[in-house]
Amino acid sequence: MKESDKKVVESSVAQSSEPKPATVAPVTETSNPVTAVASEAAGPTPDFSKFKPSNALLKQREWKSRIMAGVIGLAFVVAMIPLISLLWTTIARGVKRLNLNFLTFNMSGVIGGMPTPSGGHGGIEHAIIGTLEVTLGAILISVPVGLMCAIYLTEYARGSKFAKAISLLVNVMSGIPSIVAGLFAFSLFAILMGPGVSNGFEGSVALSILMIPTVVNSSVEMLRIVPDDLREASYALGVTKSRTIVKVVLRTALPGIVSGVILAIARVIGETAPLLMTAGFIVTTNWNLFSGQMTTLPVFVYQEYSKMSVTCPPNAGPGCVASIPSERSWAAALVLIAIVLVLNLIGRLVQRLFSVETK
Amino acid sequence: MANTSESSSAGQAMPVAVGQISAGLSAPGGGGTDGRRNGLDFSDAKPGRHSQDKIFHAVAVGCGALILVALGAVVLFLLLRAWPIFAGPQAKTSAVFASLSGGKAHGFWQYVGPLVFGTVVIAALALAIAFFVAVGVALFITFYARKRIQTVLNYVVDLLAAIPSVIYGLWGALVLVPATYPFWNWVSAHLGWIPLFAGPAANPPRTVASAAVILAIMIMPIITSMTRDIFAATPRLNQEAALALGATKWEMIKLTALPFAKSGMVSASMLALGRALGETMAVMMVLSPGMTYSWHWLQASKSQTIAANIAAQYPEADSLGVSALIATGLVLFVITFVVNLLARRITRKGGAR
Numbered sequence: 001m002k003e004s005d006k007k008v009v010e011s012s013v014a015q016s017s018e019p020k021p022a023t024v025a026p027v028t029e030t031s032n033p034v035t036a037v038a039s040e041a042a043g044p045t046p047d048f049s050k051f052k053p054s055n056a057l058l059k060q061r062e063w064k065s066r067i068m069a070g071v072i073g074l075a076f077v078v079a080m081i082p083l084i085s086l087l088w089t090t091i092a093r094g095v096k097r098l099n100l101n102f103l104t105f106n107m108s109g110v111i112g113g114m115p116t117p118s119g120g121h122g123g124i125e126h127a128i129i130g131t132l133e134v135t136l137g138a139i140l141i142s143v144p145v146g147l148m149c150a151i152y153l154t155e156y157a158r159g160s161k162f163a164k165a166i167s168l169l170v171n172v173m174s175g176i177p178s179i180v181a182g183l184f185a186f187s188l189f190a191i192l193m194g195p196g197v198s199n200g201f202e203g204s205v206a207l208s209i210l211m212i213p214t215v216v217n218s219s220v221e222m223l224r225i226v227p228d229d230l231r232e233a234s235y236a237l238g239v240t241k242s243r244t245i246v247k248v249v250l251r252t253a254l255p256g257i258v259s260g261v262i263l264a265i266a267r268v269i270g271e272t273a274p275l276l277m278t279a280g281f282i283v284t285t286n287w288n289l290f291s292g293q294m295t296t297l298p299v300f301v302y303q304e305y306s307k308m309s310v311t312c313p314p315n316a317g318p319g320c321v322a323s324i325p326s327e328r329s330w331a332a333a334l335v336l337i338a339i340v341l342v343l344n345l346i347g348r349l350v351q352r353l354f355s356v357e358t359k
Numbered sequence: 360m361a362n363t364s365e366s367s368s369a370g371q372a373m374p375v376a377v378g379q380i381s382a383g384l385s386a387p388g389g390g391g392t393d394g395r396r397n398g399l400d401f402s403d404a405k406p407g408r409h410s411q412d413k414i415f416h417a418v419a420v421g422c423g424a425l426i427l428v429a430l431g432a433v434v435l436f437l438l439l440r441a442w443p444i445f446a447g448p449q450a451k452t453s454a455v456f457a458s459l460s461g462g463k464a465h466g467f468w469q470y471v472g473p474l475v476f477g478t479v480v481i482a483a484l485a486l487a488i489a490f491f492v493a494v495g496v497a498l499f500i501t502f503y504a505r506k507r508i509q510t511v512l513n514y515v516v517d518l519l520a521a522i523p524s525v526i527y528g529l530w531g532a533l534v535l536v537p538a539t540y541p542f543w544n545w546v547s548a549h550l551g552w553i554p555l556f557a558g559p560a561a562n563p564p565r566t567v568a569s570a571a572v573i574l575a576i577m578i579m580p581i582i583t584s585m586t587r588d589i590f591a592a593t594p595r596l597n598q599e600a601a602l603a604l605g606a607t608k609w610e611m612i613k614l615t616a617l618p619f620a621k622s623g624m625v626s627a628s629m630l631a632l633g634r635a636l637g638e639t640m641a642v643m644m645v646l647s648p649g650m651t652y653s654w655h656w657l658q659a660s661k662s663q664t665i666a667a668n669i670a671a672q673y674p675e676a677d678s679l680g681v682s683a684l685i686a687t688g689l690v691l692f693v694i695t696f697v698v699n700l701l702a703r704r705i706t707r708k709g710g711a712r
Contacts, residue, residue: 174699270526
């Protein structure tokens, strides 16, 4: 059903865009086929009555417009189906296991589908801690670097060759596949610190590779919209450049930069593949970012998904739940989605609440 | 810092600054690198350079250079770690590739070839599915939806782009894949004469087609949000002119918005393609992998992508195996690098803004 809808959209768009003119100007387009015919057929004295639009033609164009509106509306509906389905399933299946016990216990002592002594079936406390620490590490690396890079690009080297090269590379860097960032962090630590190293900080390094371009791009945009009058006023008062940047420019652009950073966090907090190969996976809580493996929420979701189900022995009793890994996976996914959505909301809220002052 | 100028008499400090500013004015474009300041270069207009200033400048330049260093380091360390697989003894490396590919490949290119094929085919297929729907959604948001709905929809699209890929993978594997089997089955039954859709459709359909659909759903919001911004920037005058000449709404879109947004649409889809090429989790969780150059999209175990292959094989690989996987990661890096570079080129040349 869905697929056939898409096909309809595809074919109709392809057909209708076929006679599309190269030029933008609407005047030439409407008269284009007409004049072409006229110069061939009628010669120097065109018969203008010929060009009077017939009723049928007008109707046809009207209908075409309506059909295209329908097709575009259909495309929208088709696109919304997966979103609604995704959110609905995650919420519906996630709330089943989402309770305080799930949030405050880790996976140590969990055997198969049997309930743990605490009364639950294991939880994601360790994964939440891991996610927070690894992401915090990535923030601490990428925000200063990204912000200073943006300051260099906007305040010190507008338009120089070096700056152009940097901004091009930042753009290219924003397209690095997350798994390549993970491989990089893995190689870096394996070569510098010996093979077999796996800790949370390694994951932070991988995430910061993904985060820096986002921070740079959003900060550059925000610094650019700070009016030059402010800078000039500050210089006219005899304030040094660094002080002007810190006290005037950055303070003005702060809300935008903060919201950009929050959106960047929301992006990297859900990364799975690079953490799978750097931060690793354990069942117990690890508070130390620099030593030992750390579980993060996305990795937890994946690990529980790949377990799929456990076998319950016949004498296990009603407490044993065979489908518990899948249920844990959905509950953790719900927590992850909630974190990402809340971060997005906060980012946009900051942007909206404070952006008025910059203008 | 500012105190120094204050402590010296104000009458002394002022003429110097004014003189410098007027000197800057008399020689336009002389000192200033920035066109927005009309040739005024305020870096000279300050009362003396301070060490704090210099340090700040140096840190800023250093962080800019760090970007170059980081990108260089990515390539360097990947190369260093991948090196053993190229430099190692032939017999050993071919054994590694044989074990990684289940005995199908014995050399690097033999191993990476089908993976590149799978990566490109799945990503291209995803783009083909996503592009028209995404543009349709963008058109709907900019030209058909009401103002109040518009802001909600913009927010929804950005949210969609932010949902982690592992959740798309989870949903795709547990909800979408089982749900689409009847459709794939129908396609293979009725369109099976086309080699691409040759049956029998795999059940559960953990196939190239399903992976492409999941990727399409993931990259759709990226294309939508970018094309939406460009559509919204279409000159209002052009639209009004088209309508004034009697164009219908669709003709207005066709005449003004689409030509205006052409280069932007292409570069948006290139960026989305880059994202699809590097996507790992969703593909790994949905696709049943295989190592062939097969065009049968509805059959299982035909293709695999580079990224998913790395993530899937990595936990079990030995040291040399990891080198081999990192070498394939380098190939992926090069592919996405080129695609992204092309996307940026197109944006710059098209100059939609």
